[in-house]
Amino acid sequence: MNIIKKAYKSQAFSKLSNCTSPSIKVAVLKLARLSRYSPAIELRLAHYLVQQNQAEQASEILHKLNSFLASSQVLPTIDRQATQFSIESILHAIGKPLHNDALCRVSIQKKDPSTTLVTQPAGNYKVNTKFSGIEIAGKIQLHTEAGVTHPEKVQLLLNGQLIREESTAVKDDKAYFRITIKRPAVNLMPADSLLQVQTTTGKTLICGNAEAVNLTIPHGNNQLFEQIAHRGALTKKGHLPLTPEEVYATQNQYLKLYTKVNEAFIKITGRPMFLLYGTLLGLYRDGDFIPGDDDFDIGHVSLQTDPISVKRETIDIMLQLISAGFTIAINRRGKPFRIRHPEVDAQLHLDGRPVWQQNGKIWMHKQACLSLKLEDFLQTEQRKMRGTDVTIPSGTEDFLRAYYGKGWKYPDPSFSNSSVTVPREVKQNLAQICLTHRELEVLSVKARELKKDQPHAGEFIPIAQHDLYPLDEYTSKCGW
Incomplete structure (x- = not known):
């Protein structure tokens, strides 16, 4: 027992994979769970109990953990879908699955x-x-x-x-x-x-x-x-690529969705949503989408000058868009926001974000802090994209040069902004615009109340908080 207490006090339970004794592993984890309830500890304990042929105890632990996830006590640090999948995988291994998940049989x-x-x-x-x-x-x-x-x-x-x-x-x-x-x-x-x-x-x-x-x-x-x-081979997102014909049709659907969204956004804020990033680059440089481009980036100007104020304003805008019938989704990092029509596939959404000025710089996700002026985005121009009216910033060329570099005029299929080193202070400032676990919960409640009063209203989907099961529902609302 002294050995087990020493192991716990020294936090050796975090390196239990090095331990060769299943009984010590179980004993250390049981001691660890006395001080705090942790899904990670519960999952590891259940795993080791299965190894010791104690399936009933493991099953009891996992069912309690599943109930915990369904309660309001869930901690913001929990990876909800990953934990639910781990529970299901262990239950499947002992022949007591809660759901029919084929991936657990791999x-x-x-x-x-x-x-x-x-x-x-x-x-x-x-x-x-x-x-x-x-x-x-x-x-x-x-x-x-x-x-x-x-x-x-x-x-x-x-x-x-x-x-x-x-x-x-x-x-x-x-x-x-x-x-x-x-x-x-x-x-x-x-x-x-x-x-x-x-x-x-x-x-x-x-x-x-x-x-x-x-x-x-x-x-x-x-x-x-x-x-x-x-x-062709799998994409970086782990899917089969669309055929050229499917890409073209999807891009046309994006343009139809953009028209609806932009009209609603102008009514709500008095300002338009304009094209950004690859969508803007393709139009400005080539007059069309970049070949194979399967997303649609847009932005809007916020007159606020710090990320917390920008976030508050964006939350209010999202609620108004939901009221107008659109579905708003927030990615796992809490970054606002994806917008789609409730009748289309979860994969077909516009990637929106606020653009604001702070300390003489222009800020926006994807990790951008640029030496530009807000006027470059406040003033806009109208262009045609496949016959559809779209809005672009008046400072488009300066933006493309600042973000993509001097070679922005020349197609570079290998370009990836993920290879660019972003200063820590830029990441920290932009992270403040991401919604916290509590903010997501509050916004979810407001969206549900809105739906009760306005049946035509859209949905709010915080992907990180959505249950993995039933799989069909997760697939239709969150996508892969």
């Missing part, structure tokens, strides 16, 4: 390393199921010798066929990557397959000490390779 097994031996692996990776699909994450060890070429991308192979090429993020002497195959794509995979990761220079990465992973997906319909041959 099996991931490392290939027997004795069959092949990788003597000098380029790096390593792990494969896990998560609530949104299958995640492959890893790192490559970089060499510092002069003249050594570092791989900028890794390739994900399934049965020897390329299904995704992913860029890496370099930090110190390692290059990191993370790929998620989203649920809709998982459904198309073969029932049995071999997954491998390699660099673009052909060097192999290992999972543990194995050079490949065997995937068993009982519900897989084996259409993935056929679809990739028709559409």
Whole structure:
């Protein structure tokens, strides 16, 4: 018992994976839960109890945790969908599932390393199921010798066929990557397959000490390779890409939605919503969408001069848009806001954000703090995009140069703002506009009350707080 108390006091329970004794693992976690109720501790305790063939105790813990998630006591730090998926995965393993989730039946097994031996692996990776699909994450060890070429991308192979090429993020002497195959794509995979990761220079990465992973997906319909041959490899979001015809049709739907939203927004605020980022770049440079562009970025001016005041104003605008019949969704980080029509697919939404001036700079998400003037956005111009009237900022060219750099006039398919280093103080200031857990709860209540008084009103969907189950409802409202 003294050993267990020492382990708890030294917070050794956070590194229980290094412990070889299941009984000590269980004892330490039971002691830890006396001081606080933590979903992470409950999940690990249930997992270890299953390993000790104590399924009934594990089931009781998981049902209590599920009830806790359904209560008003939920903490803002909890990843709701991830926790619900973990509960369901363990309950499925002991034959007591609450829901019919096919992803819980996926099996991931490392290939027997004795069959092949990788003597000098380029790096390593792990494969896990998560609530949104299958995640492959890893790192490559970089060499510092002069003249050594570092791989900028890794390739994900399934049965020897390329299904995704992913860029890496370099930090110190390692290059990191993370790929998620989203649920809709998982459904198309073969029932049995071999997954491998390699660099673009052909060097192999290992999972543990194995050079490949065997995937068993009982519900897989084996259409993935056929679809990739028709559409191309998986996108960075983990989906199959749309065909050119589907992209064109989707872009036209965006324009129709934008027209409705902009009309409502002008009535509410007296100011328009204007195009931004890639949508604006495509129109201004080429007179149309960037080829393959499958999102639609817009913004509006706020006359407030600090993120907290901007947030309050934006919350009020969102409520008025809901009252006008639009559905508003907030992403996992709490960033306002996505807007769509309640009758269309959850994936078809406009990405909106406020634009404001603070300390002589222009601020807006995606992580932008630019040396521009508010007048560049207050003054707007009208343009035509596929015959549809759209609004653009009068300072469009200055914005595009400030955000994309001097080469903005020339298409660069490899451009990604995620590779740009954003100063910590910029991230911190922009983070203040994100809605807190409490603000999301309050706004949810107001939206529900609005719906009672105005049946035509739209919905408010805080994605981070939405239940994963039933899956059909989560898919239709939040998408993948």
